Amino acid sequence: MAKEYLPCSLEISMELRRRRPNLFWIAFFIVGGLGIIWASQNGWQLRILVVPLGSGALFVVGLIMVLGALAGLASMFRPAPITLDESGLRLRVAGIDRSVPWASIDALILEPYQGTLDSTGAPRLLLVPSADADLGTVAEYQNKVDGRPSIILLPLDSLRASQDQVIQVLATYAGQRFINGVSDSAVETESPGSPT
Numbered sequence: 001m002a003k004e005y006l007p008c009s010l011e012i013s014m015e016l017r018r019r020r021p022n023l024f025w026i027a028f029f030i031v032g033g034l035g036i037i038w039a040s041q042n043g044w045q046l047r048i049l050v051v052p053l054g055s056g057a058l059f060v061v062g063l064i065m066v067l068g069a070l071a072g073l074a075s076m077f078r079p080a081p082i083t084l085d086e087s088g089l090r091l092r093v094a095g096i097d098r099s100v101p102w103a104s105i106d107a108l109i110l111e112p113y114q115g116t117l118d119s120t121g122a123p124r125l126l127l128v129p130s131a132d133a134d135l136g137t138v139a140e141y142q143n144k145v146d147g148r149p150s151i152i153l154l155p156l157d158s159l160r161a162s163q164d165q166v167i168q169v170l171a172t173y174a175g176q177r178f179i180n181g182v183s184d185s186a187v188e189t190e191s192p193g194s195p196t
Contacts, residue, residue, distance in 0.1 A: 013090075014169050015080035017160050021072040029072075033065030081154060082125075084173040089127075094153050095137040102177065104133035108170055109145050109179045110156075122157035123182045125166070126150040145181035 040059035045052050083090035088101040107128040113121030128148045129139055139149035156163050163182070170178040 013083050013085035014173065016082040016084070016166065016169070017080045018075065018078065018158055019160050020076055026069045026072050029065045029069035033062045033067075033069065036062030036065065084169060086173070091127075091135075091153070094127075094151050096135050096151070098136070100127075100133070100135060102174075104130050104135070105174075105177055106130045106148070107146075107177050107179050108174045109143055109150065109181055110167065110170070111143050111145055111181045113155075122155045123163065124155045125153045125170075127153055143181075145179055 037059055040046075040055040040062060043055065044058055045055050046058035046061060047053065079092055081091070081093035088099060088103075088105065090099045091097070105127060109126040109128060111124050111126050113123055126141070126143050126145075127135075127139075128143070128150050129135055135151070137151060139151050141150045141152050142148070143150040156166055159166065161169070167180060167182075171180075
């Protein structure tokens with residue numbers, strides 16, 4: 001007797017995770033902060049030039065170092081800011097904490113860095129919501145690629161994945177909704193008078 005196999009639908013998703021903090025610096029600030037707290041409790045004082053600020057000020061500096069390092073360590077365990085799958089996006093970024101179906105998204109745009117001094121910064125990922133979408137935040141930013149109101153999600157240099165990996169993931173899941181404004185800007189920056 002032949003076995004009957006039922007089709008199962010596997011929904012594959014891709015997470016765009018934030019970059020991991022440098023563990024060396026986290027350990028350095030925790031150990032340094034604890035050492036400073038210990039010193040403040042054993043009669044040491046914080047001095048700026050010749051002005052003594054006391055052991056209380058030294059304790060506060062040590063506490064800030066330890067708390068900052070612990071916050072960096074806790075960021076390793078935060079959920080991914082963007083998860084993509086066939087049904088849409090799961091966003092935990094830019095004031096949005098919900099699942100957004102593809103029907104509520106007109107476009108995902110990769111916008112080149114618009115720096116004031118130079119253009120060496122990382123591109124940013126923008127979301128253009130559809131007209132009837134309510135994402136809980138207003139699309140106030142007018143993007144530089146096509147001029148539509150957008151929401152700035154995050155810069156690409158805050159992610160673990162490389163720019164090429166992010167482009168591949170967005171092209172796979174978002175399809176026609178994905179606009180790669182970075183490739184267009186690379187063509188525009190070539191000087192028209194360059195020798196061929």
